[in-house]
Amino acid sequence: MIEAYRTENRVTSRVEDMGDGAWVRLCAPTLDEVDLVARTFGLERDDVLAATDPEEKARVEYEDDSLLILVDVPSAGETHGERARNTVPLCIILTKSNVITICSERFALLDDFSSGKVRGFSTWRHSRFVCTILLRLGVFYQQVLADIDRRRLALEGRMDRSISEADLFSLHGLESSLVYLSTSLQGNANALGRLRRCPRLLRHEGLDELLEDAIVEHQQALEMAQIYRNVIDGTRDLMSSVMDLRLNDVMRRLTVITVVLSIPTIVSGFYGMNVSDEWMPLANETHGFVIICVATALVCVLIMWLLKKRRVF
Template identity: 45%
Template sequence: MMKYFMTDNQVIHEEEKLQDGVWVRMISPTQEECEEIADVLNVDIDDIKAALDEEESSRIELQDGYTLILVDVPTTEIRHDKQSYTTIPLGIILTQDVIVTVCTEDTPVLKNFVINRVKEFSTKKRLRFVYQILYRTATIYQTNLRIIDKRRTEIEERIGQHTEDVDLIDLHELESTLVYFATSLRANGVVLDRLTRYKRLEQYPEDTELLGDVIVENQQAIEMTSIYRDIINGTRELMSSVIDNRLNNVMKYLTSITIVMAIPTVISGIYGMNVDERWMPFANTPHGFLLICVLTLLICIITMLILRKKKML
């Protein structure tokens, strides 16, 4: 899908054709759409299709007549029947008169621009538009990171009550997401560092200040990712320790029960041996069976008291 947008007096509207000052928004474009833009803007079609490859890394390339900027933006996906977060490439192509964005999905990074919720937004100020996109990317990263930490907190609150193996799996998925985020944010940081030395297009003083804000927000997202990864590691270790402790307690209780139950088994085994009754205590005593049962019960009770004192029960 490919659409053209332009702002007039900071109000965005859709255009019917390509012209100067237009923002070309391409979402999972077809081969024909890529070829059309490549021919009209004199852009290498491989640069247009670069963002369609999920394995593409963030970078900035200066070409003849245009600049390619590739960054990773956060998005959601369904993983194991649950909503999870991941990153996908977003391609930004800057020419002298037009800006083109290419992505495989309708990313939330660009939605606020389409619905006119970004202040001082103009498709004609292309470099500022790029910085605004990167700023939105960093803030969405931070929002997603807070949601991830909230999910971790919910899992942590269940520790000691209803902890299950699925919680360990969920923690692993959250940790994997943070790994993706950390890798993407560091790569985006390299792109931002190169943009500080970008002199091809005119920059206004406000643009330089905005770029500084983007760098700060991106660095803050990197630090948040590192902190949340450390916290998740601690939570996972705590959960593993709790589960291991529960298993140890179960084994301790089973061992204690086995010891207590072994006493009647040993006594009944001794009295069940085929020997002369003269050598068996209580063999000819009235109510001998009852006495043996009472004695066995007393031995079991004493054993249980000893085990309880040793905190085995």
């Protein structure tokens, strides 16, 4: 899908043409749309297609007439049926009079620009537009990471009650998300470092500070991702320890029950042997069976009390 926006009188609205001053936005473009944009702006077809390849790495390429910036942006996905985060490429191409963004899906962050939510945004201020996207992308990464940490805290809060298989898959999904995000953030940080040496982007006064802020936000997001990965490792170890403790507790209880139930088995085994009654206590008494059962039950209760006193049970 191709959309074009232009700012007139400080109001950004959608337009039909892709002339000077237009921001051209491609979301999951078809090959025909890719060819149309490439012909219209004199771009290489492979450059426009780069954002549709999930294996593309973050990079910066600039020539006299155009600047290509490829960064990774967070994307929603699933791992073993659990909600997880992945990344997809976002390609930003800056020409003499236009900004072109290409992504394999609709990136919500760009909706803020098209809907007029970004203060002072103008499609005519191309370099500032690009730097603002990169700055807000770093902040967006931090929000995604904060959401992952909140989900981890929710998992920890359920550990005192029970740990299910779904919790293990959820924790694995969070860890996988952090791996993808931290890897993409590292690539983005390297690409932003190259932008510092790009005179085309920083020719306007004040954009160097805006780009520096974008680099700082990405660096902070990268540090957050690394910290949360370490915390996730600790959470996984804690979950494993809790499961081992609960398994040991169950095995201890089963062992105690087995020991206690062995006493009636031993007593009944003695009285079930094929020997003379005169050698078996209470064998010929009228209430001998009841007395033996009560005595056996008392012994079981006594053993249970001793084991509980010793905190074995």
